[in-house]
Amino acid sequence: SNSGAVEKRRDSLASMCDERARMLQDQFNVSMNHLQALAILVNTFHHSQTPSAITQATFARYAERTAFERPLTSGVAYAVRVTHAERDQFERQQGWSIKKMYSSPSSQGPGDAAVAEIRGPADEYAPVIFAQDAYKNVISFDMLSGADDRENIIRARESGKGVLTAPFQLLNGRLGVILTYSVYKSEPPANARPQERIQAAVGYLGGIFDIEALVDKLLHQLAGKQSIMVNVYDTTTKEKPISMYGSNDTGGGMYHNSTLNSGDPSRRHEMHCRFMQKP
Ligand code: WA2
Incomplete structure (x- = not known):
């Protein structure tokens, strides 16, 4: 019967869509676990050794060679916590100064320019000190100086969990989402209060997810990709979904x-998911 055919078509669409969603989620989980391991590596070899056993060159090489473990990321970066009191000494040691991310206040949203005026110097910074080569242009930028990065860092360090931004325009102009893990001086107990976590935080490891390119690559590996159209949304705000993939x-x-x-x-x-062609 005709309704039987419709039913069959609906089932086939559902199973193709679920398969793609499961695949994307699996690759996301794998990437996320590996980022957490990388945060532990930074703790072990940078923060727990004097002098640090990691340089930008070794970090970049290691990140590049293990990129296959993080299939949905296009790069990783590590930002270190620097207090205002430590700033001068830190900048002398690095040989560069900490930079604000967006020179134009308009990119921070309306009203923030005036706030920045009276805010004066920040009480702390999160400059990137290590990055995979594709993102080495972000080294020296203060990740607390951009709204999306800032919110992520703050949520990551008080929760101790991996946290995700909404999709936003990265410094390289592409749309992306950042997954952040906080690195702690010594790992707080599982039941630690947010305040204890905030105090113990020494830096922030971020994975950069280039959703458009990486979801595309993933979906192309599947048979029958021509027959269905896939869109991915951030639906955190139900009334205002943000498109992450597809058109x-x-x-x-x-x-x-x-x-x-x-x-x-x-x-x-x-x-x-939708079928490309009408039946
Ligand atoms: N990384 C690369 N490009 C960006 C960016 C970013 N954030 N933000 C805007 N463009 C080091 O959460 C810590 C990386 C932020 C991590």
Whole structure:
């Protein structure tokens, strides 16, 4: 019967969409676990040894050689916590000064320019000191000076968990999301209070997810990719979904919604799939 055919088509769309969502989620999980291991590596070889056993060159080489372990990331970067009192000495040691991320106040959103005026010097900074080669242009930029990075760092260090930004425009002009793990001087107990975690934080490891390029690559590995159209959204704000992948999710007809779990409970994501051709 005709309704039987529709049913069959709906089932096939659902299973293709769920398969893609599961694959994306698995690759995201794998990438996330490896970022956490990299945060431990930085703790062990940078913060627990004097002098540090990591330089930009060794970090970049290690990150490049283990990139296959983080299939959805296009790079990693490490920002270190520097207090205002430590700033001068830190800058002398590095041979560069800490820079603000966006020179134009308009990119910080309306109203912030005036706030920045009266705020004066920040009480702490998070300049990037190590980065995978593709992102070495972000070295010396204060990650607390950009709204999305700042919020992520603050959530990461008080939770001790991996946290994710909404999609936003990166310094290189591309759309991305950042996954951040805080690095602690010594690992706080599992039941530590946020205040104890904040105090113990010494730096922040970030994985850069270039969603557009990497989801595309992933989906191309699947058979039948020509037959369905995939869109991925950040639906944290239900009324204002942010497109992360895909275009023109329009037209009526049948579609399937597969949920994605990023492991960050304060963010929601969905995958929407449609057939390219009408039956
Ligand atoms: N990394 C690369 N490009 C960016 C960026 C970023 N953040 N923000 C804007 N453009 C070191 O969470 C800590 C990386 C931030 C991590």
